[in-house]
Amino acid sequence: MAPLTILVASYTDSIYTLSFDPTPLTGSPTLKLLARTPVGHHPSWIASHPSDKSLIYTGLEQADGEVVAIKYGRGGTVEGGDVVARAKSGGADPCTLLVTEDELIIGNYSSGTIATLPVSTSVPYILSPNPWTLSMPFEHVGRNKARQSSSHPHQIIFNPLDQTEKELLVPDLGADKVWRLTKQSDGKWTISGHIDFEAGGGPRHVAARGTTLYTLLELTSKLAVHTFTPLPALPIPLTSLFTLSASPIPDTMIAAEILLPEPNASFPETFIYTSNRNDPHPEGDTIAIFSLASGEGQPELVNEVRTGLNHVRGMAFGGDEDKYLVVGGVEGGGVKVFERIDGGKGLEEIAKLGADVVGCPTGFLWY
Template sequence: MSPLTILVASYTDSIYTLSFDPAPSTGSPTLNLLAQTIVGHHPSWIASHPSNKSIIYAGVEQADGEIAVIKYGKGGTVEEGEVVARASSGGADPCTLLVTEDELIIGNYSSGTIATLPISTSAPYILSSNPWTLSMPFEHEGPNKFRQLSSHPHQTIFNPLNKTEKELLVPDLGADKVWRLTKQSDGKWSICGHIEFEAGGGPRHVVAQGNTIYTLLELTLKLAVHTFPPLPAPPTPFTSLFTLSALSIPDTMTAAEILLPEPNASFPETFIYTSNRNDPHPEGDTIAIFSLAAGEGQPELVNEVRTGLIHARGMVFGGDEDKYLVVGGAEGGGVKVFERVDGGKGLKEIAKLDEGVVGRPTGFLWY
């Protein structure tokens, strides 16, 4: 197998390019730094163009939010990146991006806005300097006075259960809702419904399977489960359960990422993986693994893997049949690659880059 390339978003000023070789001639898998592309303050979220993966979009997470377009492949090598365009994000602290063929959809965390920009795969790459914006509704402050004084969109994702029309889902940590948006005849997005969550839950990210949607509640470290019929039918709550087995949860702990890889020949069973940040345990943060063997609406916590990472934030599956999981500690522990074992019920660390080689990793792309 040829080495795989991984791009790393961060809370530094750079995006990093790594090489992961799962089967080198020397024997053990290796993970190495290839290059570092300076982008700007905190390029914490990265996404690739759907038909041209050499074009990467980064959210520059600052008060006057910015989008940077990075072109890879200069000189024929993947690791060389060059910033080829910049534009306003239409708000403060862009933390999530969704890319279509001709549109970039942005979630601005601190300003509580969704914004869109027209894009192209050739120069000038971003076709307007004035993003269209939509403010998320906000009725009242949440119980968490540090995090819920206003709307905080934390993800923009198309509804994976709706195959006939595009519906945009926006988890809003501040409002304790996942907003449901549809595109109108004028090409603009409009709110047409929502999923309600427990006060103070702080929805962060969602995944879906069959007729069910799973929402990671960042502030209460819970996995919330709903039936999710097409609009206009409302969702129905199934259950919610903690993303870790410990009975005592420190106030500083928060959940970060949720993943649901599609079953395949090597991993025919369905599992949900969530990361938990800032665990005071000496072996670091955990990745919780839930089985759906009992049914879509009945996830069961079947494993907790200690990562040795501090503030395990983003993580992404990659490689053949999503065999590998890359994850990093934004506050310590470096970047690690795990291999799925026991049919997906477990994770085994197989490669690592020490802390300091990559600064404060927050997100990943398998290139």
């Protein structure tokens, strides 16, 4: 197998390019730094254009939010990226992006706004300097007054159960809701419904399978499960369970990422993987693994893998049949690649780079 390329978002000023070789001619799998592309303050999220994977967008988490377009492939290599466009994000601290063929959709965490910009795969890449914005509703300060004094959109994702890409789901940590947005005839997005969660839960990210929606609640470290139906029907809550075997201390910002890879020939059983941050254990933060063997609506915690990383945030599956999981520690430990074992029920560390090489990794993209 040829080496694989991984792009790394960070809380530094750069996007990193890594090379992961799972099958070198001699020795164990390797993870190497190829390049570092300076782009600006805290490029914490990266997403690629759906029809041009060499075109990457990132958001700069800062009060005067910006988005940046980066073009890879200079000289036939993905090592170096060139910044080819910049624009305002339509708010403060853009922490999540979704790219369509002709639109960049931005979630601005601190200002509670969703914004869009027209984009293309050719110069000038971002076609307007002025984003269209939508302010998310906010009724009252939530139970966690330090984190829920306003709307905080934390992810933008197409409804995974609707392949038409006509509905967006927006987990709002501040409002304890997942907003459901639909596109109108004028091309603008509008709120058409929402899902309510427990007070102080703090919805962060979602995943789905079949007719079931799984929502990761950051502030209570729970996995909430709903039967999910098309609008205008309301989702039906099924259950919720902690993302750790030991009950977490409330409001400690633990649960971070949720992944639900598609089953395949090597991993026919379905598992949900969630990352948990800020564990004082000497072996670092955990990745919790839930089995769906008992049914979509009945996830069961079957394993917790110690990562040796501090403040695990983003992670991403890649390689043939999603065999590998790349994970980073924002506050220590660098970047590691794990291999799925035991049919996906376990993870084994196979390669790593120290924090002195890749600083404050927050998100990943298999190139």
